[in-house]
Amino acid sequence: MSTDTLITTIISTSSSIVSITGGFMVSRLIALSAEKNGFMAKMDELNAQIKQINLRLMEIEQYALNSDLERFFYSSYSSVIEKGAPLEELANDKNKNISNRTTEQLRETYNLIHKISADIRNHFCFQPDDQDFPSDFGDFIDKTRLKYDSSLRNYYENVYMCIEKQATEEMDAIERMAKYAPYRNRNFNLETVDNERLKAELREKEKLIDERDRKQSLIDLNFESMNRLGKPDGIISGLWFIVVSILLGILYPICWILVDPKYINNGIRASLFICFFIVVIYFILYLYHLINTLFIKKSIDDTKYLL
Numbered sequence: 001m002s003t004d005t006l007i008t009t010i011i012s013t014s015s016s017i018v019s020i021t022g023g024f025m026v027s028r029l030i031a032l033s034a035e036k037n038g039f040m041a042k043m044d045e046l047n048a049q050i051k052q053i054n055l056r057l058m059e060i061e062q063y064a065l066n067s068d069l070e071r072f073f074y075s076s077y078s079s080v081i082e083k084g085a086p087l088e089e090l091a092n093d094k095n096k097n098i099s100n101r102t103t104e105q106l107r108e109t110y111n112l113i114h115k116i117s118a119d120i121r122n123h124f125c126f127q128p129d130d131q132d133f134p135s136d137f138g139d140f141i142d143k144t145r146l147k148y149d150s151s152l153r154n155y156y157e158n159v160y161m162c163i164e165k166q167a168t169e170e171m172d173a174i175e176r177m178a179k180y181a182p183y184r185n186r187n188f189n190l191e192t193v194d195n196e197r198l199k200a201e202l203r204e205k206e207k208l209i210d211e212r213d214r215k216q217s218l219i220d221l222n223f224e225s226m227n228r229l230g231k232p233d234g235i236i237s238g239l240w241f242i243v244v245s246i247l248l249g250i251l252y253p254i255c256w257i258l259v260d261p262k263y264i265n266n267g268i269r270a271s272l273f274i275c276f277f278i279v280v281i282y283f284i285l286y287l288y289h290l291i292n293t294l295f296i297k298k299s300i301d302d303t304k305y306l307l
Helices: 003-083 087-091 103-123 137-144 150-167 173-230 235-257 266-301
Strands: none
Touching: 003 087, 003 103, 003 150, 003 173, 003 235, 003 266, 087 103, 103 137, 103 150, 137 150, 235 266
């Protein structure tokens, strides 16, 4: 074989090997990019679902808080009006603060009791024996023209009844019992309805928390898998192989193709063969590494479940 033919054969063969390796790496990178985009899309979907769950959990927590504050109002207003009970005492009373809310969470409701009480007392200018003494809360509003938030009517009515009760302490006991019994029963029924809804909301909260934790676990699993894609096997070693192949299989022979063949001795021809064999052996080892990596990756993926 002539020197020119040897050099040309080595260059063309090395170029083919480099092209094969480069084509594989490009297709591998495209596949990795598609897989990564798939993981990103799945995690975005899961994050959006978790966001919706968190919004619903916030609604449930707010409803639970409002229910606890309403229950605190109904169980505490008489103690505040009749005994001047301080907030700290009421907060420590498990019968009034059933869910163990903090003092700061209860403070606004506690202040609201005082405000409603002050509003009604400032307009309550009747004596029990007055002919125009209000027959009920609605009559009191009509006669005093008290302006108040209609959404707080139940609160105002409760406080009014408590203040009216204080103003009529000398009223006949049987008459007073008959007057206030329906009022107490009405409050009890109202709280029962709220408790039933609250129990349903809390049951839903437990299910949503479990669902959120499951989706978060899936996000963590997808994120871990995506990180493995960020360090793909075979890409770095492939780049090194291409560099070595270009240097030994292409550039080195090209340097001798410009030299007069009569100056190329057997030692140079042997170096060309050695460089070519290095490229071929490196290529075989690289293929073995890729095949071995693919089998290992498949065995690992078979043990995992990805959504």
